[in-house]
Amino acid sequence: MTPDQVDMTVDLGGIELRNPVLTASGTFGYGTEFSPFLELESLGGFVAKSLTLEPRTGNPPPRIAEAPSGMLNAISLENVGVEAFIRERLPALSDEVTVIASVFGTEIELYGRVTERLDGVSGVAGIEVNASCPHVKAGGIEFGQDPKALAALVRTVRQSTRLPMLVKLSPNVTSIAEMARVAEAEGADGLCLINAVQALDVDVDTRRPVLANGLGGLSGPAIRPIALRMVWQAASAVDLPICGIGGIASAEDAVKFLLCGATAVQVGTANYLDPGVAGQIVTGIAEYAARHGFARIADLVGALETPQGG
């Protein structure tokens, strides 16, 4: 078998993908930024930067810092707003590019309104609910950290769209399996995990956090083993397709997530290091499948030989 004979298509909760490699929200802009570096059509698709009802300005700098095998960021979901996205950003993309819109708000109603606005818009293949935002009315705890808040959020977004709905889960929880079940019970079509891991680093000379915001999100290869563990636990807990995210920088990394039960993957921080890496990961996965005799990528999903009681 040769790599081009491998059936790369996967179904991610009703979103038909030509291959299992997407790029993660917040690391791929609105797509066109990467046009000089890769064919957007060669990817399974991409998740656009999280959208709010109104345009949003980010945090004061410093917003990013290097961490061991990773990076810390606290951007605060700066974005052009849902109207500008529909009016200016979507039309700039070819019909051949699969676009998933990430939605977010500081209140549940706002998530619902952004999602409603996107429903039926040509060129949007699905919705990803960014549940890692602090819930203002619940005292700042992330929607994704509280089962009740997550249930209410997913229910509201579900009622706001007929599009396939993916829920992006926070890793900052005690039981990812519980959160996965909550999202499943409220009608999610798929799960995406993990978002960045809450983290802190300190400048000892100024005796201040390195980021102006104080806390930030850790991403990159540093969190990959945590992400693999959580994907495996979530996949064991629910029947939903899962999109694995967390430090994927090579085809080998992506295959690990498929083996742990992910139907597809998202490449995030690695897009900064090499803006063409997602395309190389598509090619590399096909080569892996051909080398190991998998005619369909879907056959790799969950093929991990698990230890008893693991």
Added chain:
Amino acid sequence: MDPLNGAGRPANHPPPPELSRFLLAQSPAGPRDMATPPLHPPIRADGTVVEVRHEGGSNRRISLLVPGWPGSEPGQFAMLSPGARSAVPRTDPLLPRPMAVFRSQATDDGHLVEFLFKVTGRGTALMAEALTGQVVGVVGPLGRPFPRVPEAGACVLVGGGTGIASLYALAIREAPTAMLLLGAGSRDDLMGVEDFEAVDDLEIRIATEDGSRGEQGLVTQLLERVLDEAQSPPPTVFSCGPTPMMARVAEIAAARGATCWASLENNMACGFGVCLGCAAPIRAGGYALVCNTGPVFEASTVTWEAMP
């Protein structure tokens, strides 16, 4: 010819039409006009190390052979992955480093692109240790270039620390109506001086804090004197260096009615407008990305006191 009191700009150097359109379309603190394509669309490439040379103190020069390099304009930069690529991808340090393109020239094997840098941490230390023949990831050229000096105008270039490297291509473009002021802590901290000295008709003045080269003092003191002696209209000022230096240059220029452009050097992860990490505070409110709205800003639009 005295560059600051000299006659008009050479007639053989009008801006190319595509460049003037590009510069007209840019508002220093506004979003990139999506309809205006960059002059040289960026590429991602494997650069092969030709040599890494000591440039005094902890300064180094890395020369890379970059296949497909499209050329660059003065003030543009590239993202260089830290150290040579190995069989197992390096994850620590993870992020690429933004570095100003010092100069590039076409060769039979591709463009030879030079970068000057100072070893300040693990990423730049790895870069300094790269061996001839090894591969370094390159993404570029990125950012918007220094704008042209108005017709018949003169200019002053003010460089400090590693910011000196950003000014070389500009010095070549704007000589002979340019004067270059360089500042550093000590003689050994000055980078690329011999290259600047080889530029025809470029007047250079140097200040070092310890007086080991040029005048003892700060480059901003040189600038004050040069601007005070310049004829009207005041020359355009370009600066690149540490933030406190650029903030002071902006102040000195503004007090004398001189237009001032500053090339900022914030940390960034991607270099092309996606990570949003390099936000600089802007007087009009909010932030502008150093990578694609800049790195060159009209200095009066930057909220210097809120810079990281």
